[in-house]
Amino acid sequence: MKLDRRRLAVLAAGGAAGALLPGWLEAGERPQPGDLLDGEDLPVREASWYKKLDGRKVECQLCPQACTVADMERGTCGVRENRDGIYYTLVHSVACSVHVDPIEKKPFFHVMPGETALSYATAGCNVECKFCQNWEISQFRPEQVRAYHLPPDAMVAAAKRSGAKLTAATYSEPVVFWEYVRDAAAAARSAGLKPTVVSNGFIQDQPLKEVLPLLSAFKVDLKAFTETFYREQVRGELEPVLKSLQTIHRAGVWLEIVVLLVPTLNDSEDEVRRLAAWVAENLDPSVPVHFTRFHPTYRLTNLPPTPVPTLERAWRVAKAEGLDFVYLGNLPGHEAENTYCPACGETVIRRLGFQILENRLQHGHCAGCKRAIPGVWS
Amino acid sequence: MSRRLSRRELVALMGAGMVGGARRSAARIAMRRGVVGVAGESPDDGDPGAPRRAMERAVRGAMGVATAAEGLAGLFGPSDTVGLKLNCLAGPRLSPRPVLVEALVDLLAEAGVSRRKIIVFERSSRELERAGFKIRRSGGPYLCYGTDNGWDRRPSVSGAIGSCFAAEVSTTCSALISFGVVKDHDLAGVSAGMKNWYGVIHNPNKYHDTNCDPYVADVMRHPFIAGKLRLTVLDGVHAQCQGGPAFFGPGIFPLGRVAVSTDPVAADLWAWQIIEKERARRGLPTLESEQRAPNFIATATGYGLGVGDPESLRVVKA
Numbered sequence: 001m002k003l004d005r006r007r008l009a010v011l012a013a014g015g016a017a018g019a020l021l022p023g024w025l026e027a028g029e030r031p032q033p034g035d036l037l038d039g040e041d042l043p044v045r046e047a048s049w050y051k052k053l054d055g056r057k058v059e060c061q062l063c064p065q066a067c068t069v070a071d072m073e074r075g076t077c078g079v080r081e082n083r084d085g086i087y088y089t090l091v092h093s094v095a096c097s098v099h100v101d102p103i104e105k106k107p108f109f110h111v112m113p114g115e116t117a118l119s120y121a122t123a124g125c126n127v128e129c130k131f132c133q134n135w136e137i138s139q140f141r142p143e144q145v146r147a148y149h150l151p152p153d154a155m156v157a158a159a160k161r162s163g164a165k166l167t168a169a170t171y172s173e174p175v176v177f178w179e180y181v182r183d184a185a186a187a188a189r190s191a192g193l194k195p196t197v198v199s200n201g202f203i204q205d206q207p208l209k210e211v212l213p214l215l216s217a218f219k220v221d222l223k224a225f226t227e228t229f230y231r232e233q234v235r236g237e238l239e240p241v242l243k244s245l246q247t248i249h250r251a252g253v254w255l256e257i258v259v260l261l262v263p264t265l266n267d268s269e270d271e272v273r274r275l276a277a278w279v280a281e282n283l284d285p286s287v288p289v290h291f292t293r294f295h296p297t298y299r300l301t302n303l304p305p306t307p308v309p310t311l312e313r314a315w316r317v318a319k320a321e322g323l324d325f326v327y328l329g330n331l332p333g334h335e336a337e338n339t340y341c342p343a344c345g346e347t348v349i350r351r352l353g354f355q356i357l358e359n360r361l362q363h364g365h366c367a368g369c370k371r372a373i374p375g376v377w378s
Numbered sequence: 379m380s381r382r383l384s385r386r387e388l389v390a391l392m393g394a395g396m397v398g399g400a401r402r403s404a405a406r407i408a409m410r411r412g413v414v415g416v417a418g419e420s421p422d423d424g425d426p427g428a429p430r431r432a433m434e435r436a437v438r439g440a441m442g443v444a445t446a447a448e449g450l451a452g453l454f455g456p457s458d459t460v461g462l463k464l465n466c467l468a469g470p471r472l473s474p475r476p477v478l479v480e481a482l483v484d485l486l487a488e489a490g491v492s493r494r495k496i497i498v499f500e501r502s503s504r505e506l507e508r509a510g511f512k513i514r515r516s517g518g519p520y521l522c523y524g525t526d527n528g529w530d531r532r533p534s535v536s537g538a539i540g541s542c543f544a545a546e547v548s549t550t551c552s553a554l555i556s557f558g559v560v561k562d563h564d565l566a567g568v569s570a571g572m573k574n575w576y577g578v579i580h581n582p583n584k585y586h587d588t589n590c591d592p593y594v595a596d597v598m599r600h601p602f603i604a605g606k607l608r609l610t611v612l613d614g615v616h617a618q619c620q621g622g623p624a625f626f627g628p629g630i631f632p633l634g635r636v637a638v639s640t641d642p643v644a645a646d647l648w649a650w651q652i653i654e655k656e657r658a659r660r661g662l663p664t665l666e667s668e669q670r671a672p673n674f675i676a677t678a679t680g681y682g683l684g685v686g687d688p689e690s691l692r693v694v695k696a
Contacts, residue, residue: 070624140581143502299540
């Protein structure tokens with residue numbers, strides 16, 4: 001369900017936006033929660049992770065791009081700007097997409113099945129996947145998209161009123177609005193909500209570690225298992241993402257991984273096998289891995305949708321490598337949408353797309369053999 | 379990778395005479411490869427007619443014609459909608475001056491272009507206003523506004539870039555002029571005529587690695603630009619040799635030149651030489667030694683967009 005401006009304002013009405021106002025650097029006529037923002041006059045905040053350099057330059061220390069940014073310029077994300085030697089984020093509380101989604105849509109399959117998440121995004125991304133499904137917000141600058149003022153407290157108020165038990169920073173790339181993620185997660189946690197993040201994991205270690213304690217779950221899009229793919233299709237790097245996966249897992253934050261299989265580019269049996277083996281060896285066999293179906297979009301329109309047999313082969317290969325929970329996505333009705341007990345093989349949760357048809361989980365255990373099924377269940 | 383052209387791209391190609399020979403525009407004068415016309419204009423000259431005279435001389439020098447109006451009439455016709463893309467990022471102290479822009483607008487009008495079809499534009503109206511321009515979407519001696527949110531809805535690929543282009547270059551205009559300044563750029567090395575076109579793509583922040591190379595040249599060779607670009611004008615009365623692309627006072631120097639060229643690559647090569655000369659005078663290292671040489675000039679030369687060989691550059695002082 002997409003929230004329009006009126007509905008967002010109603011949901012946010014109970015929010016104490018005023019408590020945040022001292023933080024705004026450019027006051028002027030302060031935006032109110034739910035206000036449509038003027039793209040040329042966005043509220044800004046000093047960024048939390050950067051270093052000042054000589055000559056009014058700055059070095060961003062948020063993501064591995066580590067952009068060196070001159071005065072009046074922006075980093076590769078397009079949402080952080082150097083103004084006279086001080087680096088600002090232009091997207092704190094500047095939400096361009098706000099929806100209440102099933103948590104299965106993220107997808108999280110081991111996080112409070114059947115519940116909803118107040119899901120939000122700003123413009124911008126620190127990479128450029130040629131197959132980006134959300135390029136109309138991720139590949140644009142904040143002043144180029146329609147956005148609303150949604151400070152953390154107002155977001156929490158909106159989530160509560162909608163009945164959502166979770167929040168999700170998602171759609172574009174939460175790393176580029178990491179200060180907003182941090183503050184929204186803190187507000188959500190204080191209000192008894194579970195904050196989650198859906199990200200590419202392309203982030204430096206320090207900012208990741210600072211925010212992880214606030215999060216209940218983290219989904220990482222692992223784009224492929226080769227540097228070539230990351231370089232040519234993503235304009236990013238694989239190695240920092242693998243490091244992030246380990247950092248998240250070691251921090252004890254619930255982790256799920258999504259791999260979009262793009263025909264001919266990252267779908268070989270060998271690559272899937274190496275990826276699954278890496279997860280089993282460096283993370284844990286119980287980390288869910290979702291292989292999802294590619295559909296042609298953005299700059300990659302010359303390839304067909306991923307054939308179903310290719311996805312099913314990936315499922316078999318990953319299971320053979322010892323992974324306990326392997327799913328197939330963008331295939332509504334496929335049996336690989338379900339959660340099966342790794343011990344007895346019983347169906348624990350039956351799904352159809354984002355719907356829960358049956359949940360036989362009993363206090364986090366298989367109803368049949370009583371084996372613990374890992375996840376965030378309550 | 380071959381790709382089906384969109385209708386809009388096809389129209390742009392046809393407008394440039396690259397398809398089927400159906401030339402929609404009136405350009406009759408071919409690019410004078412490697413030639414840059416340069417005219418002096420003193421930074422301290424209070425004479426209100428000086429910018430106009432400098433522009434006229436620079437156009438004559440660039441095009442080898444007797445009068446500027448004659449030269450411009452060979453490039454632009456009554457059927458053209460002419461877009462002048464300014465670079466106003468550095469604010470009022472290092473943007474094309476309104477008085478010089480208006481001198482060119484007047485000359486275009488004298489050459490037969492309808493004032494209603496002359497559009498002075500930048501990526502945002504805010505930047506134009508900061509640089510001293512008045513926003514006008516109708517009426518007045520010329521139109522003047524920012525692209526703001528007027529981007530194409532679909533991305534278009536050119537070499538390594540994939541971007542939504544400003545409607546002014548994809549749709550509205552049949553002929554284009556790059557109207558920039560002469561300044562240092564911390565990543566690209568030089569920001570003059572070619573780098574100015576980063577302002578017509580929605581995602582320039584994605585294309586600043588490897589000194590913006592080959593990206594600047596890739597933007598330039600897209601049919602929306604390469605098929606319509608007729609002229610490059612550089613307001614070099616003041617220039618900046620370090621600390622760019624934003625305004626940086628200590629880097630400013632009084633160059634006192636207005637440069638015009640039908641060859642966009644040659645214009646940038648000239649700007650590069652000017653910047654290096656001033657840097658040398660000040661004892662600053664070369665751009666190359668700072669690992670930010672504008673290699674996109676060589677790439678653009680390789681694409682056949684103009685002349686980037688210093689041996690072939692011909693500066694005509696007018």
